[in-house]
Amino acid sequence: MKTVFSAMRPTGRLHLGHLVGALENWVALQKDYHCIFGIVDWHALMGEYEDSSQISENIIEMAIDWVACGIDPEKSILFVQSQVPEHLELAMILSCLTPLGWLERNPTYKEQLREITTRDLQTYAFLGYPVLQAADILLYKATAVPIGEDQLPHLELTREIARRFNHLYKKELFPDCKALLTKTPRLLGIDNRKMSKSYQNAINLSDPEATVRKKTTSMITDPKRIKLADPGHPEICNVYSYYQVFAKQRQQEVYEWCTGAQKGCTDCKKILSEHLLAFLNPIREKREELGRHKNRIREILDDGAKKAQAIARETMRQVREVVFK
Template identity: 40%
Template sequence: MFVDRVLSGMRPTGNLHLGHYHGVLKNWLALQQKYECLFFVADWHALTTHYDSPEIIGQNSWDMVIDWLAAGVDPARATLFIQSKVPAHAELYLLLSMITPLGWLERVPTYKDQQEKLAGKDLSTYGFLGYPLLQSADILIYRANLVPVGEDQAPHLEFTREISRRFNHIFGKEPDFENKVAQAIKKMGSRKGKLYSELRNRYQEQGDESALIAARSLLEEQQNLSTDDHERLSGHLEGKSKIILPEPQTLLTQASRMPGLDGQKMSKSYGNTIGLREDADSITRKVRTMPTDPARIRRSDPGNPEKCPVWQFHQLYSSAETRNWVQQGCTSAGIGCLECKQPVIQAILDEQAPILERARMYEKDPAQVRKIIADGCEKANWLAEETMRDVRAALGLGYL
């Protein structure tokens, strides 16, 4: 039986900034409380665009893991691992490539977008073209059914669903499937087996979505069915054969767009970031020198918060009371820009304090960080191998 399992990863770009914290890590902290979570360092993905500078990947990976732990990702609740330490990712990526139409890869929107944004790099490589398929392998190998994604990544998840459907259609044809389905239904008992069949017929003959939901719920309640029987009946329910690689679903999470110091999205490429572990003096200096409403040339000039990048920080960090104070003080010239920035500076430093405290603990004990990752890699390898046994068997490679 498949469990609710979340998978998410980050490319090792080195020390993270507040954009990563508010856009991704805070969601991870909430998800680890509700689901089985796997969070991984996507070091192979880093090579798809930075193949010419591999020397930075190692240190960047460890720095990023410390940032995760400092932010509050809990290795007792989530599995943390490094992609390249689970070789089965590459194996599944290769096997999936055998059935992936070239046109599917070329139509992924980010393929051309990234080539244009990174025009200075030669990205006419198989690795870059195939990175959406590697992402699919990352998800499918853990049978992760929930994937938190932003709008820009939604096409990648739909691509993964298409790959899953294609794989199951081609390779999910199990010998004597109908007979095994009948035996599995018998195990449910006469009453529940009859109900399952009725719900299946309603869904397949009338397209009744409520019947599909009810049938899935019924299957989840069956404790006497093996994992294989659950897969067979789930596939039979929707007119498929055995589901080897289940389709992942989009996990809608609260999106928080962290502005940069210049009002654009916070990004290293724009040079407008505040590091997650940046020192207090540097943060203070950066915020104090942020651009403000260009109409406020003098202290006595009234301004408009909507035209000021600092206002975006207030919306994220300040209370309603503070925001009202800013609105009134700015539009009436009752406060100056430095006064306006001070609550933002203090809020960032307050948020950062427990993060820095945890970071110092892990910085002083790198062996502990490596043990966390080693343990996570061990579990990830075990989960991946479970899937790969089924995949190899489906492809006729389980004969050794």
């Protein structure tokens, strides 16, 4: 079986965007790949070093979300990055051979420095985060990484670092790593901006029923539809795009009641909230059950760290052999 590596930063509660953008795909990949899923807390620390108090709680909550959504610890390795220090050792070696220009040209780095104004990201670690990311992937000799198109430049950097390593040390130690491009619907937040914890516009997997209803009610709709008699334009309405993801069977019906001005936006959103709850309730119930057994979650992560470390140690033995021969 080929190895797939993917990871998330434990920076807050997971939301619907994470579920349809990544987790559902991860669950499906478990059938055909040996999957290694990392909770990358050092990456979280790069952005949250001024107040790191939430990271350890976020790690547990993230593991709960993963398992509740169908990531199976019997099939896949779930682990916390900082429990496998080999990530840092490989990152150190890779940082020695990564030209500074590759990091300074990274489009995400520049974009985040521009966009994130509430935190000071002008740090040595943040510039070098693609090197740690490369180490995360290469440590397990993953040959596939499930990503969206926007993350392609990152993966390309990992591949370039791997090629440079193999070339310098004259050994094909790291395999070429391909993108498993995932076509996932892009869900906007309830205010029509990108769904994000920092915008407080996300519907979280852990939100209670009443919160899901409240958030759905406050979703922005077609701004030109003011009265019930105004025909709407579902193609520009975020509520309709949620129907396209979570209640496909009703798309046509919604299109007709909207364009034909047969139903108002309030009713349309109420019906959507029922579909969202039908989707979210089983996940939330599973979350609550897992939340009552946090020791079991810690055991899963400890066990995952042991399995991940066994692979990581072997890779580092091979790396040391060629670097310090």
